[in-house]
Amino acid sequence: MEDASAPLDRQATTGPTTRLECKICWTVYDPTLGDDLWQIPPGTPFADLPAHWTCPNCSAEKKNFLVLDD
Numbered sequence: 001m002e003d004a005s006a007p008l009d010r011q012a013t014t015g016p017t018t019r020l021e022c023k024i025c026w027t028v029y030d031p032t033l034g035d036d037l038w039q040i041p042p043g044t045p046f047a048d049l050p051a052h053w054t055c056p057n058c059s060a061e062k063k064n065f066l067v068l069d070d
C-alpha cells in the first residue's frame with residue numbers, strides 16, 4: 001500500500017502468458033494456444049486481442065473474462 005511507484009499495478013494481472021476464463025461458459029483463452037476461431041496466432045496476449053474479439057464459444061465480450069491464477 002505504501003509503494004506508489006507502480007501506478008499500473010492492476011494491469012499487471014494480465015501478462016503475456018496470462019490465461020483468462022469466460023465467466024459465462026468457462027472457456028479459457030490461453031495465449032500460448034491463440035484462438036483458431038478468430039485466427040489468433042499462438043503467443044498473442046489477451047491484452048493484444050482485437051477489440052471486437054469475443055468468446056469463441058458464447059460470444060461474451062472480453063470484459064466477461066476473468067484472470068486465472070496458476
Ligand SMILES: [Zn+2]
Pocket residue numbers: 022023024025026027055056057058059060
Ligand atoms: Zn464464453
